[in-house]
Amino acid sequence: MKQGGKRGAAARPAAASRARGQVKAVRAVSSARRKAAAPLLEVEGIVKKFGEFRANDGVALRIGEGEIHALLGENGAGKSTLVKMLYGSLQPDEGTIRWQGSEVRIASPAEARRIGIGMVFQHFSLFESLTVADNIRVSLDAGFAGGDIAEKARELSHAYGLPLHPHSLVGDLSVGERQRAEIVRCLLQQPRLVILDEPTSVLTPQEADKLFLTLERLRGEGVSILYISHRLEEVKRLCDRATVLRHGKVVAQCDPRRESAASLAAMMVGANVAPVRRQPAAAAGEPLMTVEDVDLPAATPFAVALKDISLALKPGEVLGVAGVAGNGQGELYRIVSGEETIADNNAIRLRGRPCGSLGVNARRALGAAFVPEERLGHGAVPALSLAENLLLSRHGSDKAAFLGPLGLVRNDIVLDATRRVAAAMDVRKSGDNPDASSLSGGNLQKFIMGRELDRSPSVLVVNQPTWGVDAGASARIRQALIDLARSGSAVMVISQDLDEIFEICDAIVVMHHGRLSVRVPIGEATYARIGLLMGGASLGEVEAATRKPPAARPAVKVARAARSRRDAH
Amino acid sequence: MRIELFKRPQHSVFYTVASPFIALALMIVFGALVFALAGKNPATGLYLYFVEPLTELWSLHELAVKASPLILIAAGLSVAYRANNWNIGAEGQFIMGGVFGAALPILFPAFQNVATLPLMLLFGTLGGMAWGAIPAFLKNRFNANEILTSLMLVYVASLLLDWLARGWFRDPQGYAFPGSIRLPAAASLPDIAPSQGSAHWGLAISIAVAVALWLVMGRTIKGFEVKVMGASPRAGRYAGFSAASMTWFSFLLSGGLAGLAGIAEVSGAIGQLRETISPGYGFTAIIVAFLGRLNPLGAIVAAFVLALTYLGGEAAQMTLGISDKLARVFQGMLLFFVLACDTLIHYRIRLVGTQKA
Numbered sequence: 001m002k003q004g005g006k007r008g009a010a011a012r013p014a015a016a017s018r019a020r021g022q023v024k025a026v027r028a029v030s031s032a033r034r035k036a037a038a039p040l041l042e043v044e045g046i047v048k049k050f051g052e053f054r055a056n057d058g059v060a061l062r063i064g065e066g067e068i069h070a071l072l073g074e075n076g077a078g079k080s081t082l083v084k085m086l087y088g089s090l091q092p093d094e095g096t097i098r099w100q101g102s103e104v105r106i107a108s109p110a111e112a113r114r115i116g117i118g119m120v121f122q123h124f125s126l127f128e129s130l131t132v133a134d135n136i137r138v139s140l141d142a143g144f145a146g147g148d149i150a151e152k153a154r155e156l157s158h159a160y161g162l163p164l165h166p167h168s169l170v171g172d173l174s175v176g177e178r179q180r181a182e183i184v185r186c187l188l189q190q191p192r193l194v195i196l197d198e199p200t201s202v203l204t205p206q207e208a209d210k211l212f213l214t215l216e217r218l219r220g221e222g223v224s225i226l227y228i229s230h231r232l233e234e235v236k237r238l239c240d241r242a243t244v245l246r247h248g249k250v251v252a253q254c255d256p257r258r259e260s261a262a263s264l265a266a267m268m269v270g271a272n273v274a275p276v277r278r279q280p281a282a283a284a285g286e287p288l289m290t291v292e293d294v295d296l297p298a299a300t301p302f303a304v305a306l307k308d309i310s311l312a313l314k315p316g317e318v319l320g321v322a323g324v325a326g327n328g329q330g331e332l333y334r335i336v337s338g339e340e341t342i343a344d345n346n347a348i349r350l351r352g353r354p355c356g357s358l359g360v361n362a363r364r365a366l367g368a369a370f371v372p373e374e375r376l377g378h379g380a381v382p383a384l385s386l387a388e389n390l391l392l393s394r395h396g397s398d399k400a401a402f403l404g405p406l407g408l409v410r411n412d413i414v415l416d417a418t419r420r421v422a423a424a425m426d427v428r429k430s431g432d433n434p435d436a437s438s439l440s441g442g443n444l445q446k447f448i449m450g451r452e453l454d455r456s457p458s459v460l461v462v463n464q465p466t467w468g469v470d471a472g473a474s475a476r477i478r479q480a481l482i483d484l485a486r487s488g489s490a491v492m493v494i495s496q497d498l499d500e501i502f503e504i505c506d507a508i509v510v511m512h513h514g515r516l517s518v519r520v521p522i523g524e525a526t527y528a529r530i531g532l533l534m535g536g537a538s539l540g541e542v543e544a545a546t547r548k549p550p551a552a553r554p555a556v557k558v559a560r561a562a563r564s565r566r567d568a569h
Numbered sequence: 570m571r572i573e574l575f576k577r578p579q580h581s582v583f584y585t586v587a588s589p590f591i592a593l594a595l596m597i598v599f600g601a602l603v604f605a606l607a608g609k610n611p612a613t614g615l616y617l618y619f620v621e622p623l624t625e626l627w628s629l630h631e632l633a634v635k636a637s638p639l640i641l642i643a644a645g646l647s648v649a650y651r652a653n654n655w656n657i658g659a660e661g662q663f664i665m666g667g668v669f670g671a672a673l674p675i676l677f678p679a680f681q682n683v684a685t686l687p688l689m690l691l692f693g694t695l696g697g698m699a700w701g702a703i704p705a706f707l708k709n710r711f712n713a714n715e716i717l718t719s720l721m722l723v724y725v726a727s728l729l730l731d732w733l734a735r736g737w738f739r740d741p742q743g744y745a746f747p748g749s750i751r752l753p754a755a756a757s758l759p760d761i762a763p764s765q766g767s768a769h770w771g772l773a774i775s776i777a778v779a780v781a782l783w784l785v786m787g788r789t790i791k792g793f794e795v796k797v798m799g800a801s802p803r804a805g806r807y808a809g810f811s812a813a814s815m816t817w818f819s820f821l822l823s824g825g826l827a828g829l830a831g832i833a834e835v836s837g838a839i840g841q842l843r844e845t846i847s848p849g850y851g852f853t854a855i856i857v858a859f860l861g862r863l864n865p866l867g868a869i870v871a872a873f874v875l876a877l878t879y880l881g882g883e884a885a886q887m888t889l890g891i892s893d894k895l896a897r898v899f900q901g902m903l904l905f906f907v908l909a910c911d912t913l914i915h916y917r918i919r920l921v922g923t924q925k926a
Contacts, residue, residue, distance in 0.1 A: 339806050361809035378803045384796065392797065392808045395790055407789040438579070
């Protein structure tokens with residue numbers, strides 16, 4: 001450690017508060033002559049090529065001392081590539097990085113940490129079977145002044161409002177707590193710049209609020225933050241400056257507080273996105289799918305057990321299943337789709353017919369269709385062509401059309417159906433029948449969705465319909481889901497994206513620790529309410545909490561325009 | 570300078586086709602080196618090894634005799650490997666096919682009619698299936714690694730054969746030498762052209778099976794299932810396919826075909842059950858399967874190449890006095906180079922000058 005390491009992290013809050021006066025003084029000066037003083041980080045003309053593809057093409061970025069700087073862009077705009085170069089895990093092909101005024105070459109993440117750049121990843125890099133303190137210990141660079149790491153972590157976490165028990169096993173922690181562990185691990189190294197990659201994508205609105213307080217506090221101490229997010233309201237609320245990337249190039253640098261979420265979205269996408277249209281639902285009649293009191297023991301120590309799962313899907317409605325990632329949504333999808341069968345055949349019914357112990361193709365034969373969360377390797381096979389991927393989910397339901405005698409595949413008919421699906425969903429592809437892996441995430445998701453919609457299913461279950469999908473494709477997919485429901489089918493959308501759920505659903509249930517909450521009609525749902533349910537509160541507690549004056553519960557309101565644009569790495 | 574592998578955006582069609590040929594060329598270059606190191610003239614060595622066996626009719630027949638079991642086994646293995654089921658024990662299934670099939674004429678020598686040979690082929694296939702079923706069961710029931718279990722069962726099978734050939738199945742008039750009675754005509758696969766050489770009708774069976782499997786793989790829903798389960802088991806489950814059934818299918822198919830190859834070898838080429846009936850066909854067929862791009866038709870071509878290394882090995886031993894283990898060296902090099910060259914399908918090699926940090 002070049003700086004600060006010897007001081008020890010436990011001393012940080014005290015030292016920081018001592019230093020805060022100096023920092024403030026420095027900032028007062030520097031803000032007066034910000035243009036003249038060298039910024040903390042200055043990146044110019046960065047180019048990174050992967051083969052012929054220019055992931056970053058002449059990117060420039062300036063981050064000042066004590067600034068929260070937003071990095072915005074759609075999936076594939078080059079945000080992750082840029083950040084990886086700043087953190088030393090990729091090397092730029094061209095361009096310069098200046099750190100505190102002098103040019104540096106960041107050869108490795110260890111080098112980045114040494115000069116004072118820390119990173120909190122979107123996908124956590126923690127060992128689940130170790131404690132928080134052990135996780136921190138194994139990741140610290142050699143030369144870190146030892147001492148009682150557990151105690152330091154505890155003090156630091158409390159000082160920054162991120163309470164954490166250093167001796168608890170990471171496997172037992174919620175996603176939000178794991179993120180705290182990551183942040184504390186990063187702060188122990190006393191960084192000057194913290195990079196946060198989509199930090200709120202796994203948090204409830206209330207947890208996100210706590211995180212923002214921590215970040216504002218860090219800013220107050222002169223620490224700079226590079227904040228990557230697709231949630232534009234957050235960016236507007238938190239960030240001082242924003243750099244917008246599109247197709248590997250900087251298209252705008254702005255003050256997000258002076259922009260609207262819609263104008264930021266337009267900068268990212270380069271065009272205005274058509275809003276989703278929704279007429280009120282007329283859900284009536286017998287449910288098309290019911291699930292009654294299903295329990296499912298956890299398959300692995302880190303899987304979630306399902307308890308007392310009951311739900312009913314009525315014709316004409318879109319039911320949203322909200323929840324923070326890892327609360328049993330994957331397990332719910334598996335039992336509903338029949339990829340995992342259960343012993344009690346009567347516990348799940350499709351159009352009145354018991355199907356709990358029937359497999360996925362038998363359920364398709366009863367009129368259901370399913371879209372899993374992961375596109376590549378679950379909903380589609382990357383190395384197979386689109387026509388073969390069409391056959392993947394429909395070889396059973398469309399057997400009469402697609403298969404001839406002796407199980408011979410009628411390739412021409414399958415190919416016709418593939419073209420029909422691609423045209424209906426406007427799937428952009430190279431060639432007539434390319435491999436699934438050659439499509440972009442959004443186009444492949446449109447194809448998968450279209451493959452199921454083409455059957456006009458009476459029940460459609462979708463897990464994360466627009467995960468990692470660009471704005472245009474998201475809007476199209478959401479509209480298709482609503483249109484299917486309005487035509488008399490029932491749609492169930494499992495999503496971690498609250499905006500999406502509020503946009504398209506007629507009723508919401510919340511999943512927490514393997515249990516489903518009661519159904520909340522969309523007219524009675526608010527972000528605060530659903531957020532509390534996501535955090536595990538019962539509906540009674542939610543009623544009590546939401547009766548308090550509004551000032552006491554600062555819920556994040558996210559504009560409809562800021563749709564899910566998650567990075568799908 | 571360092572060598573860097575650079576992932577191609579799309580897999581290279583050129584190297585998909587060229588990789589086996591590059592591997593063959595590399596094998597010949599390094600083969601020449603091996604001859605030189607052994608103190609022999611590389612040109613003579615390579616000629617004896619790879620050309621001379623192709624110059625005479627009788628040795629072409631020998632080539633067919635050696636290629637026939639390789640085609641049959643490798644065609645089955647191609648399917649199993651495509652489904653991600655790593656049956657390494659085809660050698661054992663081959664032996665058990667020979668044992669089960671030959672048991673009929675050995676234990677019931679009086680049973681000689683038109684049904685004898687078809688029944689033997691059937692029993693041989695069932696024997697191979699039974700031996701292949703063991704690793705399949707262990708994988709499905711206990712999640713035991715099929716590579717290890719199928720490989721270990723090879724040694725069980727070969728010791729069992731040895732024991733039978735010296736004991737229960739031994740020819741009572743054989744002066745206590747190991748080995749069964751000579752199989753009667755009704756129990757023998759006939760030669761295709763007896764006046765010219767020893768090739769038997771097993772070759773026709775092998776090629777017919779390989780073509781049929783090629784059609785199954787390319788045109789039917791079963792072949793699709795194999796590809797999906799091999800490429801992505803989760804997508805396979807989404808499609809409603811069962812991983813356990815695929816394991817059974819892979820092992821019963823590849824085991825059964827290895828067993829069929831075993832009894833075809835015993836009744837067509839050897840003519841009796843001996844204490845050893847295979848010069849490692851079951852292992853060589855693994856190389857054949859990969860050299861043939863895990864495509865049953867490719868296996869036909871690749872089987873003739875590998876059969877040539879057997880003949881060449883024998884020729885080199887007789888003429889140059891080099892150990893016939895050299896054949897194994899060539900086979901090993903070929904597998905090594907094939908797998909290495911396959912990297913080129915998905916990666917490009919770049920030389921990168923290292924800069925000082």
